Amino acid sequence: MDLSERSREILRAIIQSYISTAEPVGSRTVTKRYNLGISPATVRNIMSDLEDLGFLAQPHTSAGRVPTDKAYRFYIDTMLDVKSLPRQQEEEILNYPLRRGDFHQLMQETTKLLSALSHYTGIVMAPKPAETVYRHMEFVRLTGGRALAIFVSNAGIVHNRMIVFDEDLTQKELERISAFLNHEMAGKTLRDMRSRVFQLMEDDKNKYTRLLMKFMKLWQDASYEGEEAGEAELFVGGLSEMFNIPDFRDYEKMKELFIAFEEKHKLLKLLDLAMEAEGVQVYIGSENKYFEMQGISLVVASYRGEGNVVGTLGVIGPSRMPYNTVIPLVDCTARVLGRLISER
Amino acid sequence: MDLSERSREILRAIIQSYISTAEPVGSRTVTKRYNLGISPATVRNIMSDLEDLGFLAQPHTSAGRVPTDKAYRFYIDTMLDVKSLPRQQEEEILNYPLRRGDFHQLMQETTKLLSALSHYTGIVMAPKPAETVYRHMEFVRLTGGRALAIFVSNAGIVHNRMIVFDEDLTQKELERISAFLNHEMAGKTLRDMRSRVFQLMEDDKNKYTRLLMKFMKLWQDASYEGEEAGEAELFVGGLSEMFNIPDFRDYEKMKELFIAFEEKHKLLKLLDLAMEAEGVQVYIGSENKYFEMQGISLVVASYRGEGNVVGTLGVIGPSRMPYNTVIPLVDCTARVLGRLISER
DNA sequence: TATTAGCACTCTACGGGATTGAGTGCTAAA
DNA sequence: TTTAGCACTCAATCCCGTAGAGTGCTAATA
Numbered sequence: 001m002d003l004s005e006r007s008r009e010i011l012r013a014i015i016q017s018y019i020s021t022a023e024p025v026g027s028r029t030v031t032k033r034y035n036l037g038i039s040p041a042t043v044r045n046i047m048s049d050l051e052d053l054g055f056l057a058q059p060h061t062s063a064g065r066v067p068t069d070k071a072y073r074f075y076i077d078t079m080l081d082v083k084s085l086p087r088q089q090e091e092e093i094l095n096y097p098l099r100r101g102d103f104h105q106l107m108q109e110t111t112k113l114l115s116a117l118s119h120y121t122g123i124v125m126a127p128k129p130a131e132t133v134y135r136h137m138e139f140v141r142l143t144g145g146r147a148l149a150i151f152v153s154n155a156g157i158v159h160n161r162m163i164v165f166d167e168d169l170t171q172k173e174l175e176r177i178s179a180f181l182n183h184e185m186a187g188k189t190l191r192d193m194r195s196r197v198f199q200l201m202e203d204d205k206n207k208y209t210r211l212l213m214k215f216m217k218l219w220q221d222a223s224y225e226g227e228e229a230g231e232a233e234l235f236v237g238g239l240s241e242m243f244n245i246p247d248f249r250d251y252e253k254m255k256e257l258f259i260a261f262e263e264k265h266k267l268l269k270l271l272d273l274a275m276e277a278e279g280v281q282v283y284i285g286s287e288n289k290y291f292e293m294q295g296i297s298l299v300v301a302s303y304r305g306e307g308n309v310v311g312t313l314g315v316i317g318p319s320r321m322p323y324n325t326v327i328p329l330v331d332c333t334a335r336v337l338g339r340l341i342s343e344r
Numbered sequence: 345m346d347l348s349e350r351s352r353e354i355l356r357a358i359i360q361s362y363i364s365t366a367e368p369v370g371s372r373t374v375t376k377r378y379n380l381g382i383s384p385a386t387v388r389n390i391m392s393d394l395e396d397l398g399f400l401a402q403p404h405t406s407a408g409r410v411p412t413d414k415a416y417r418f419y420i421d422t423m424l425d426v427k428s429l430p431r432q433q434e435e436e437i438l439n440y441p442l443r444r445g446d447f448h449q450l451m452q453e454t455t456k457l458l459s460a461l462s463h464y465t466g467i468v469m470a471p472k473p474a475e476t477v478y479r480h481m482e483f484v485r486l487t488g489g490r491a492l493a494i495f496v497s498n499a500g501i502v503h504n505r506m507i508v509f510d511e512d513l514t515q516k517e518l519e520r521i522s523a524f525l526n527h528e529m530a531g532k533t534l535r536d537m538r539s540r541v542f543q544l545m546e547d548d549k550n551k552y553t554r555l556l557m558k559f560m561k562l563w564q565d566a567s568y569e570g571e572e573a574g575e576a577e578l579f580v581g582g583l584s585e586m587f588n589i590p591d592f593r594d595y596e597k598m599k600e601l602f603i604a605f606e607e608k609h610k611l612l613k614l615l616d617l618a619m620e621a622e623g624v625q626v627y628i629g630s631e632n633k634y635f636e637m638q639g640i641s642l643v644v645a646s647y648r649g650e651g652n653v654v655g656t657l658g659v660i661g662p663s664r665m666p667y668n669t670v671i672p673l674v675d676c677t678a679r680v681l682g683r684l685i686s687e688r
Numbered sequence: 689t690a691t692t693a694g695c696a697c698t699c700t701a702c703g704g705g706a707t708t709g710a711g712t713g714c715t716a717a718a
Numbered sequence: 719t720t721t722a723g724c725a726c727t728c729a730a731t732c733c734c735g736t737a738g739a740g741t742g743c744t745a746a747t748a
Contacts, residue, residue: 060699140480148502259584405729
């Protein structure tokens with residue numbers, strides 16, 4: 001992968017040209033638009049080499065050349081100097097009129113922000129119930145042997161889940177359980193709580209045991225079902241932006257894309273994966289096995305809430321994306337969302 | 345609007361043919377496919393009359409004819425005998441594996457059910473917070489002078505809203521407010537509660553007054569903002585089905601459609617309107633001013649929860665829809681959802 | 689030896705007929 | 719009143735021919 005300086009320059013020129021025009025780039029174009037003091041014929045020779053190396057591809061014989069996924073990867077890793085977000089755009093993010101009546105709305109609005117500023121589609125993965133630290137929990141008795149478990153995080157995120165009993169519990173009993181759990185579980189995630197409760201039940205034959213046992217059994221069933229389903233919620237905004245991208249000006253392609261969008265669990269898998277890494281991640285085309293689509297890239301970053309990484313957000317667009325502006329945009333948005341969550 | 349029996353038959357034949365093939369219908373087709381004992385020439389004369397009356401239109405001179413919105417309206421109002429749902433499809437609805445971990449999920453899954461069985465796009469409008477009768481309410485204190493108001497309905501629907509105080513309230517004080525409201529407000533909607541509280545504050549100088557006053561003021565601001573934003577939540581499922589409909593096999597049309605889908609407040613207005621009426625409603629093409637799109641119809645029905653109408657759901661598809669199956673499908677789904685909510 | 693000019697070649701996109709086929713409207717006969 | 723017959727219309731399709739963009743190769747050049 002050791003290209004000569006000149007080859008790199010030409011590759012960069014081709015990528016940049018393609019990013020801005022969406023048209024295959026020919027040798028003449030390169031010499032005309034980027035003053036490299038080199039003739040088209042020379043460029044052609046080098047382009048041919050780059051094609052052999054897998055950086056470029058030709059849609060057909062008499063067309064110009066187009067960067068491959070490999071080229072984008074190389075470009076992002078070695079040739080891109082991501083400037084921090086220009087002051088003006090940072091202002092735009094901060095001034096974006098985010099409605100945040102409740103947490104759901106905040107998530108949804110953030111996708112719109114991402115979409116509006118990038119002109120692509122914005123996605124946000126909400127914090128996962130199982131990994132959230134709750135401040136408060138509460139059980140509300142409903143009719144028909146059912147109760148609702150409600151969990152509130154420090155950040156004001158509310159999760160709830162239905163629990164079905166086969167015997168009737170009074171609201172009083174439920175309140176005793178809540179009080180006990182609230183006291184015992186401060187600062188723990190749902191996942192931790194679950195194991196802690198089981199442990200308690202082993203150790204300590206306290207008076208809550210029978211109820212708790214029953215309760216936790218049911219709860220486990222309920223949350224297991226949730227985890228199967230992907231658990232974390234995915235928000236998508238600005239889908240229609242996809243129709244403005246010349247790369248996808250094709251009915252069949254678009255259909256494929258929208259079908260992929262409906263398989264949210266795959267996207268969630270990918271976003272989940274991105275939580276591991278620090279900073280902004282870029283997934284190009286078929287680099288990831290969960291949202292593998294020709295010509296499509298994701299730029300994602302994890303965001304924090306109360307210190308911990310709790311979710312991810314990002315942008316879906318063509319691989320032909322102006323990464324130098326999109327990357328800092330996603331980065332900045334992730335930080336802003338993190339701040340909004342933490343100060344709630 | 346008094347058509348002869350024969351004209352009606354021909355109109356019906358044309359509409360049915362167009363619904364099943366999506367191709368403009370010519371006079372020969374009518375005589376061939378529907379045995380009316382009449383020659384193409386005669387059919388042509390009648391078709392010409394129907395066109396003058398505004399029931400048919402020609403895409404171009406040498407094409408067959410296509411029903412207008414007026415024709416669909418006439419068809420639905422006077423010629424459609426909606427059979428109740430065939431046993432088999434009712435089974436399909438009842439057996440559909442609806443995940444319902446929480447209320448959100450139930451709503452989302454219902455859109456998928458509608459979409460899967462109709463092969464169009466399913467929509468569900470969730471119950472509006474302001475008009476829901478709550479069983480339980482709760483205020484949870486967060487950091488930074490904020491509190492979260494949580495409301496739980498009989499059906500297990502959870503709504504929440506952030507409230508920002510400029511002074512710090514203890515959790516104890518919040519609990520006293522909750523207890524008071526819970527006691528005072530049983531069986532009232534949020535909207536009713538609001539006015540009731542204001543009335544109480546006038547009448548009665550009880551010990552909660554100062555806090556309550558403060559609280560209600562803030563709360564009002566918060567909920568006002570919510571109403572502005574449309575308040576009710578809209579769920580959409582099966583968007584990609586739109587790509588399978590030959591009527592919309594056009595990039596620009598599709599773009600227009602998806603932009604319309606993103607303006608959820610307009611759709612919500614329409615669905616809100618449909619809550620007034622009993623039974624299944626059909627909105628054809630430009631009949632409604634909120635989701636006015638050439639060639640698109642909505643079939644919607646309101647659903648009940650605990651006796652009252654609380655929301656609406658339905659299907660969006662081409663005007664060229666097999667109404668005789670879609671209408672009972674929507675109807676049945678609305679009833680099933682109502683039952684699921686009420687028995688929660 | 690590396691670069692470049694020149695040229696033949698390839699392939700797509702576009703536009704202009706010509707053709708086909710579906711369907712109509714009109715007229716005259718039944 | 720209905721119908722057969724016929725001329726007419728129009729979109730869709732196919733079939734070129736041409737223009738244009740771009741390449742690869744070769745031979746000349748610095």
